Amino acid sequence: MSVTRLVLNEPQAMRFEINRAALVDQKIFEAERGKIFERCWLYVGHESEVKNPGDFRTRTICGRPILFCRDSASELRVFLNTCRHRGTVVCREAEGNAERYTCFYHGWTYDRDGKLYAVPGQSAYPPSFDKSQLGLQPPPKVDNYRGFVFLNFDAKAVSLREYLGRATEYIDLVLDQSPSGRMEVIHGTQEYDIRANWKLLVENSFDDYHLITTHATWLDYLKSSGVEIKRPEKGHVLPSHGLGRDLGGGHGTTDNVNFRGRPVAAWIPIYGDAAKPELERIRSEVTARLGAERARRVCDTNRNLLIFPNLVLLDGSSVSVRSFQPTAPDRMRVRAWALGPVEETSLAREVRLDSFLTFYGPGGFATPDDIEALESVQTGLGTYKEVQWSPLSRGMAKEGDQLNTDEAHLRAFWIQWDKLMRGA
């Protein structure tokens, strides 16, 4: 039996509860930065967002201004976006292409590979001044898994590959949508704030228990447009079978039989008759390339994959990359992108983007109700001193597979969170 202050985990008694202070308390929020975010691999961006030498994007990650770019040799680079002189943010544009990066304050200029190129009036510095030591500083670790670029503020962290562990199986399934295994971020960022603790979005992103009640109007929209929604089997709450999987290291995923449309490659009437042959063509390409069994997994199953702590790949009505930055105990900033195969035809791309908007994002038919749920939870948690614990024990009494509506994968997240918070 292990009882900690924030996560109560008693497998023998089949009890698993979260202390609601974990979602509200300012001190816990501050501790998370050091114990979680400064130790884990954090998503920076996708290689396709900086295609050419000199391309850059700026981001805020774990409170740090970050410059994500490509150098003149077309290598991906990540820098802490601060001038080595006084600290000014060197690159203040959201995106673009730069020959060099010049700090406007005193004019220090850096090359695309971060080297300090020019210092106005350099001769006034004493001999100890060493330009070669004053380039833009990268985070302690930067690595890339098949185009997804991450950083780590802990120089002693395990490799990205080791960190991702079994989660790569599900990343690979997403990338298998592309004939060459290459997906790209499509132009356009959905960026929005949610007035809720970031861990509530973690849970919501791969908790399928809420689907029927929270997303009733989305299901009605599908039905009214001709999509067949089966009645759940006895003892189930969803129209199709799905699993929740603990992938180790706090990562987890749903693994669901598809009942909604998928741009790769399950046609629904919303996509329009003109798109039908194109989706059939995509499916035969996937089948010819991967064989029938894996093609079924790619085309006929959905997955919402959490990469601990704050990256989600939503592979359902479309593919969305979603990452979120906590900004206060009850606030986060979300950024979401659409991901598509680089080879996609313009018709398939159109279907993918349109399908995205039927569900995801602040104007979708589902995400606004998720956001409302999270904000309503956060408001309700104002009672956390009186109503202290939330049960998270669905499926605990079950042998074998855990369903997507069970909470084993959510528990896996919280167990890892608790382990890191206790400094284990």
Added chain:
Amino acid sequence: MMETARAEVEDFLFHEASLLDAWRLDEWLQLLTDDATYRVPSNDRPQSDPKSALFTIADDIRRIRARVTRLKDPHAHAESPRSRTRRMIANVRIVGDNPLVVEANFVIYRFRGNEDVRQYVGRYRHTLERRDGKLKIRSREAIMTRWSSPPWVQ
């Protein structure tokens, strides 16, 4: 062709905003043509095509109607209980005659429960058409000014 004066366009846009503020959504739908579109581009790609860039909203008339159906349903939790909104439409300009293209600034103040205000600031670009003597919206684009949106947009 009949010349359209700004005063008439302003009256139309003010009326349209008042229907939305009053949640008279079915009457609001009557202000749209049968082939109307409604778009909200991503904040960082204000001038894009929804066929090749991710938008926040890219509706044809069917999805606009489905959106209204959804919003009227008590299970559209984001609007149940409903927000109270007040739309400010200003700086109305006719920027094209044929078709009639109208731009305007907007600020939407949205109140949920007892919360502080959430503000949506941006610019409308409308294509209007005269059908049976009345102005109707053929296309509506709402371009948000802030980099990061408040939680949701309808």
